[in-house]
Amino acid sequence: MTDPTPHHDGAATAGARPAEVAIRDLTVVYRTEHGDLPAVSHASLELRAGEITGLVGESGSGKSTLALSLLNAVPAPGRITSGSVEVAGVGDVTRLTGRRLRRARGGALGYVFQASQNSLNPLKTVGKQLLDLGRSHEVEDLRALVRRARELCERMGLDADRVLDSYQHELSGGMRQRVGIVLALVLNAEVLVLDEPTTALDMISQAAVLDIVRSVHRENGLATLVVTHDMGVVSEIADRLAVMYGGRIVEHGPAGELLRRPSHPYTRALIGATARIVGDTRLARALPGQPPDLTTLARRGCVFRDRCPLAMPVCEESDPALSEWTPGRFRACHADPVGRAPAPAAVPAPRAQDDPTGGRP
Amino acid sequence: MIEARNITRTYTGRGAFTGTRTVHALRGVDFTLPRGGAVSFIGESGCGKTTLGKILTGLESFDGGELLVDGTDLSKLSARRRAPYFRRIQLIHQDPYSALNPTRDVGQILGDPLRMRARETGATRTQQRERAAELLELVGLRPGTLAKYPHQLSGGQRQRVVIARALTVDPEALVADESVSMIDVSMRLGVLSLLRDLRERLGISLLFITHDVATARYLGEGGELHVIYRGQVIERGPTDSVVQQPVHPYTQCLLSAVPVLRGLEEPGPDRLVPLAALDERVATPGCLFAPRCPFATDGCADGRPGLTALPADGAHRHACLHPRARRVVATEAAAVH
Ligand SMILES: Nc1ncnc2c1ncn2[C@@H]1O[C@H](COP(=O)(O)OP(=O)(O)O)[C@@H](O)[C@H]1O
Ligand SMILES: Nc1ncnc2c1ncn2[C@@H]1O[C@H](COP(=O)(O)OP(=O)(O)O)[C@@H](O)[C@H]1O
Ligand code: SF4
Ligand SMILES: [Mg+2]
Ligand SMILES: [Mg+2]
Numbered sequence: 118m119t120d121p122t123p124h125h126d127g128a129a130t131a132g133a134r135p136a137e138v139a140i141r142d143l144t145v146v147y148r149t150e151h152g153d154l155p156a157v158s159h160a161s162l163e164l165r166a167g168e169i170t171g172l173v174g175e176s177g178s179g180k181s182t183l184a185l186s187l188l189n190a191v192p193a194p195g196r197i198t199s200g201s202v203e204v205a206g207v208g209d210v211t212r213l214t215g216r217r218l219r220r221a222r223g224g225a226l227g228y229v230f231q232a233s234q235n236s237l238n239p240l241k242t243v244g245k246q247l248l249d250l251g252r253s254h255e256v257e258d259l260r261a262l263v264r265r266a267r268e269l270c271e272r273m274g275l276d277a278d279r280v281l282d283s284y285q286h287e288l289s290g291g292m293r294q295r296v297g298i299v300l301a302l303v304l305n306a307e308v309l310v311l312d313e314p315t316t317a318l319d320m321i322s323q324a325a326v327l328d329i330v331r332s333v334h335r336e337n338g339l340a341t342l343v344v345t346h347d348m349g350v351v352s353e354i355a356d357r358l359a360v361m362y363g364g365r366i367v368e369h370g371p372a373g374e375l376l377r378r379p380s381h382p383y384t385r386a387l388i389g390a391t392a393r394i395v396g397d398t399r400l401a402r403a404l405p406g407q408p409p410d411l412t413t414l415a416r417r418g419c420v421f422r423d424r425c426p427l428a429m430p431v432c433e434e435s436d437p438a439l440s441e442w443t444p445g446r447f448r449a450c451h452a453d454p455v456g457r458a459p460a461p462a463a464v465p466a467p468r469a470q471d472d473p474t475g476g477r478p
Numbered sequence: 479m480i481e482a483r484n485i486t487r488t489y490t491g492r493g494a495f496t497g498t499r500t501v502h503a504l505r506g507v508d509f510t511l512p513r514g515g516a517v518s519f520i521g522e523s524g525c526g527k528t529t530l531g532k533i534l535t536g537l538e539s540f541d542g543g544e545l546l547v548d549g550t551d552l553s554k555l556s557a558r559r560r561a562p563y564f565r566r567i568q569l570i571h572q573d574p575y576s577a578l579n580p581t582r583d584v585g586q587i588l589g590d591p592l593r594m595r596a597r598e599t600g601a602t603r604t605q606q607r608e609r610a611a612e613l614l615e616l617v618g619l620r621p622g623t624l625a626k627y628p629h630q631l632s633g634g635q636r637q638r639v640v641i642a643r644a645l646t647v648d649p650e651a652l653v654a655d656e657s658v659s660m661i662d663v664s665m666r667l668g669v670l671s672l673l674r675d676l677r678e679r680l681g682i683s684l685l686f687i688t689h690d691v692a693t694a695r696y697l698g699e700g701g702e703l704h705v706i707y708r709g710q711v712i713e714r715g716p717t718d719s720v721v722q723q724p725v726h727p728y729t730q731c732l733l734s735a736v737p738v739l740r741g742l743e744e745p746g747p748d749r750l751v752p753l754a755a756l757d758e759r760v761a762t763p764g765c766l767f768a769p770r771c772p773f774a775t776d777g778c779a780d781g782r783p784g785l786t787a788l789p790a791d792g793a794h795r796h797a798c799l800h801p802r803a804r805r806v807v808a809t810e811a812a813a814v815h
Contacts, residue, residue, distance in 0.1 A: 175664045176633075274754055290523070291755055319689035321522045324735035324752035347663045349737030377741030377811070390664045392692040394721060394736050395743060395810050398699060403668030407632055 135205065136163035137308055137340035138187060143200035145182050145191055147411060154411040156182040156195065158364040161439070164308060164340040169331070171351025171372065172344045173387065174361035175408040180344045181231055183361070184312050187342070188222045189213060204308065224254060227306030229297040231313045231344075236297070237285040243296055244281035247303065254304055262303060269299040272336075273329050291322030295329060302333060309334065312344045327354050348391045352376050360384045363409050363420030366439060370446035380448045380455070382425050419451065427452040479548055480511040480534070480567065480651060480683070486542035487529050487709075501758060503529040505709040506543065509702070511651060514681040516701030518694040518717065520732060524758055526709040527687040531655040534685060536564035568644035572656035574636035578628040584639055585624040588613060591646040613642040617672055634665030641672065651683040652676070658693060670696045691736055695721055705729045708758060708766045711785065715794030725788065725801035728767045734806045743808035750806060765799065773800060 140162045146153040156179045164170050172180050185191045187202055189210045202210045207221045222228070230236050238246055244263070251262045263281075270277035273295045280288070280296060288296065294314055301309060311330065315323040331354050334341045345351055351358055352372060359369040360383060368381035379385045386404045393401065406424040414420060422432040431451050439449040448454060487504040503526040511517050519527050532538035533545070545552045547563045555563075571577045578587060592606040601609065614623055617638040628636055637657060644652060654673060658666040674697055676682045686697045694703060698717040705713040705720065705728065713726040724730050727750075734750040753770050760769050764779035771778065778799055785795040 176662050289755060319522045320691070320732060320735040321689075321753050322755070324737075325754070327737075328752045347737075349663075349739065352739045352741075353737035373741045375741075376739060387664060388739070388742070390667050391739065392663075392667060392670070392690070392696055393739065393743070394692050394695055394733065394807055398696050401667055401696075402671070403634075403666065404664045407635075408662075408664070 135165075136203075137166050137205050138164040138342075139201075139203040140183070140186070141201050141203070143183065143186055143202065144198045145179075145186055145195055146198050147182075148194035148196075149411060151412055153196075153198075154414070155198075155364050156411060157186070159200070160361075160364075160366050161200075162359055162366060162369070164342055166307065166338055166340045167335075168356045169334055169341045169343060169354055171355030171358045172342060172361060173346065173348060173351045173358060175346055175387075175404070177408045177410055178361040179364040180346075180361055181312055184228075184310050184342065184344050186211070187308070187310055188226055188228055189218055190222065206307075220254060223250060223301070223306070224304050225307055227298075227301030227304070227309045229294070229301050229309075229311045229314060232317070237293060239285045242282055242284055243288075247281065247300065250300060250303070256304070265305075266299055266303045269302055269333075270295075272333065273299065274325075275299075289322070290318050291326060294318065294322075294326050298329065298333065302337065307337075307339060308342075309339045310342045310344070313346070314343065315350055316345070316347070323350070330354060348376075348387050360387070363414050365420055365449060366447075367421065367450070368446075368448045369439075374446065378455070380442065380446065381421075381450050382427050382452065383421050386424075386426075419449075421450075479513055479546075480685075481546040482507055482509050482534070482543065483546070484508060484543040485530070485533060485540050485545065487526070487533065487538070487540045499759065502709045504533075504540070507704075507706070507709075507711060509704060509714075511683050511685055513650065514677060514683055516677060516684045516686065516698050516717075517704065518686040518688065518698035518701065519704045519706050520688055520691055520694050521706040522689055522732070522756060524708075524756055525706045527689075527706060528655055530706075531569060531653045531685070531687050534653050535567050535569040536560060537569065565647050566650045568647065568649040568652055570637075570640055570644055570652055570654045570657045573660055574633055574640050575628075575660070577640050578636060580628050583625055583627050584614075584631075585610065587628075587639060587643055588624075588646055591643060595647050609646070613645050616645070616676075617642045618668070632665065633661035634669055637661055637669050638672065641669075641676075645676075649682065651685065653685045653687070654697075655687045656689070657686075659688065659690065666693065667696070673697055674699075691721060691732055705732065708756075710766055710797065712767065712798070713794075713796045714785070715788075715791065719791060719794045722807060723794070723803055724806065725794075725803055726767075726796045726798045727771050727773050729796075730804050730806045731772075736808070738808045742811055744811050746805040746807050746809065748804035748806050750804075765797070773802075775800065 140160060143157055143160045144155055145157040146155050160183055174180055182191060186197055197211050204210055204225060207225050210221060213221060247266050248259060251259050256262050267277040270280055275295055315326050343351060343355060355372045358372045358375045359366050362383050368384045379388055389401055390404050418434055419432040419437055422428040437449045437451050439447050441447050442454040484506045485504055486506055489501045489503055491499055507530060509517050521527055529538060533540045552560050552563055588610045592609055596606055611621055614621060619638050658669050670693060673684060677684050684697060686694060688694050701717055703717040703720045704711045707728050713720060713729045724733055731750050731753050738745045750772060762768055762779060764781060765783055768774045768778040783797045783799050785797050788794045
């Protein structure tokens with residue numbers, strides 16, 4: 118890897134930088150047959166230039182919904198009901214409409230969508246799509262745009278001529294993901310959001326894509342958000358981690374510290390469920406139960422309590438607030454922060470409950 | 479027991495732009511899968527893993543070599559005589575979303591093959607129903623799941639249903655092709671430990687196919703690991719020995735690609751940089767990996783190395799002209815309190 122050591126220490130110095138993106142108290146609901154149900158509840162998160170933030174949690178945690186809010190692009194029947202997303206030089210994205218919103222999307226904010234391996238237009242070459250993107254953003258100098266795209270391609274180890282003349286089906290999964298990054302950055306975005314950038318890739322392509330993300334992030338001084346369900350992926354490249362469950366950010370802080378000493382029981386469980394190439398395989402285990410969906414999500418108390426090995430009576434009653442328990446580290450949990458409980462790997466879980474149907478009545 | 483001897487499979491495709499091209503999907507694969515044993519194949523996309531899984535389960539033909547089930551060479555049998563052998567080897571697909579018919583509930587999904595199987599075993603209706611309930615319990619699902627439709631289940635639960643369905647015909651071996659790569663990381667270990675349990679408690683043999691070394695390590699413990707590159711096995715041996723002391727540069731690249739859990743693990747000091755994309759069209763008379771190998775010398779392009787045993791461990795073999803131990807695997811970080 119170019120330099121496999123991420124700047125975990127960067128988090129401390131970056132505190133001085135202004136946030137490139139500040140999400141405050143964001144709530145997003147989807148209209149369902151049971152009424153408006155929140156997929157993101159009162160989430161706050163800052164992205165800073167020079168920092169890669171990892172947003173991690175199981176499927177259904179609300180990660181994509183939160184990430185799409187950065188573009189004010191939550192699809193119907195979803196809607197932002199409270200909070201703001203301030204982007205430097207753009208303003209509160211949740212209040213933008215029409216032309217100004219379109220300019221921000223793909224302009225200041227580069228976004229690589231989940232399953233973007235399949236999101237290129239199958240009927241147009243990559244080059245044609247690049248020109249469309251330029252025109253929709255009223256770029257005057259299309260030649261300069263193509264030049265910049267070529268540069269980006271080259272930096273990512275892509276043969277620019279071949280790629281610009283290719284249709285989606287002529288490119289491998291890893292190449293499509295790189296093309297997605299080229300298109301996200303070609304308009305000089307300062308913020309880069311990647312939703313599950315490596316989920317459909319094999320390990321070798323994954324390592325190559327992560328390496329590329331890391332190097333364009335550094336070279337361009339971006340504020341980068343990587344969204345994934347895979348703890349391994351964020352631990353490989355993120356400087357900071359935000360852990361999401363049931364629409365809440367339940368823990369965040371510097372990545373190295375958070376992995377070494379996870380404080381929320383959910384974070385511990387996620388780490389303990391990651392298959393590793395070192396250590397005793399018999400200690401690792403899947404999370405018990407199922408992640409909640411909008412309808413099974415607890416309305417009162419802690420969202421994680423049904424799957425939590427440390428749940429206490431107070432967890433049924435009150436929703437723990439996200440608070441700073443030690444400088445720079447935040448968690449939303451009623452239990453003791455340093456966890457007298459055994460490490461996640463040692464928590465016994467009965468086999469039949471590894472994956473029970475429903476998980477809840 | 480299943481034995482594969484020198485299995486080859488070549489595809490000749492005709493692309494609109496590329497003209498005729500030949501893909502050597504398998505170039506002479508050998509392995510022995512004993513009763514209750516585990517053999518894993520790892521390699522990146524396009525290396526021939528799925529082709530191998532399909533051949534073993536009778537879904538794809540092969541053009542050279544022998545496939546023996548308990549000593550009977552299947553390539554010598556007619557398709558009709560082969561069928562009962564392939565019943566004993568069941569495939570678990572990669573995609574639990576498309577593997578199940580969305581219009582049928584789990585009871586029907588298990589009931590159909592159980593009824594077919596009953597023609598041979600003579601099981602009564604009641605016995606079939608009992609067996610369905612038993613299988614659900616075996617794969618860790620609640621009895622209530624029988625009435626559910628696939629869309630009401632998570633990825634991990636669907637994969638358990640797929641496994642239960644494979645078990646309806648009482649197989650002796652399961653071929654699991656990327657069986658957990660499409661489900662959430664948090665649920666993968668549950669499915670992996672189920673497969674491991676089936677092997678340890680019921681003596682079902684397991685052929686596990688994946689691009690992810692870490693999951694192969696979970697299932698392949700105590701078994702044999704084969705690293706496959708463009709259809710050729712380039713390193714093989716006891717799982718632990720190949721994972722902990724790889725000597726082939728390709729294996730070392732695969733292991734280097736496994737994310738390091740910072741804080742808990744330290745990256746190996748010899749960790750290699752990510753490889754550029756695989757191009758199957760590159761033809762070479764020499765080592766297949768030479769065009770991408772960080773350590774290739776001029777000699778590597780001349781002759782193709784075959785498998786050679788390591789002097790220290792006869793069971794650990796490699797196909798490299800310059801085998802060398804490198805510390806590419808992460809180690810556990812010192813404990814913190
Ligand atoms: N268009 C939609 N309509 C209704 N519910 C939705 C929609 N999109 C997502 N959801 C629900 O919102 C929750 C969060 O989804 P999502 O943001 O996609 O999570 P993640 O990206 O973490 O998997 C899930 O329970 C999901 O089912
Ligand atoms: N039916 C087919 N026709 C032509 N080529 C094929 C066919 N199936 C697989 N291949 C080729 O064989 C090689 C191995 O494919 P596969 O077994 O699917 O690999 P893996 O599962 O390791 O990704 C690839 O180059 C693939 O393109
Ligand atoms: S034989 Fe040569 S090219 Fe092949 S892997 Fe070994 S060093 Fe590399
Ligand atoms: Mg998502
Ligand atoms: Mg495959």
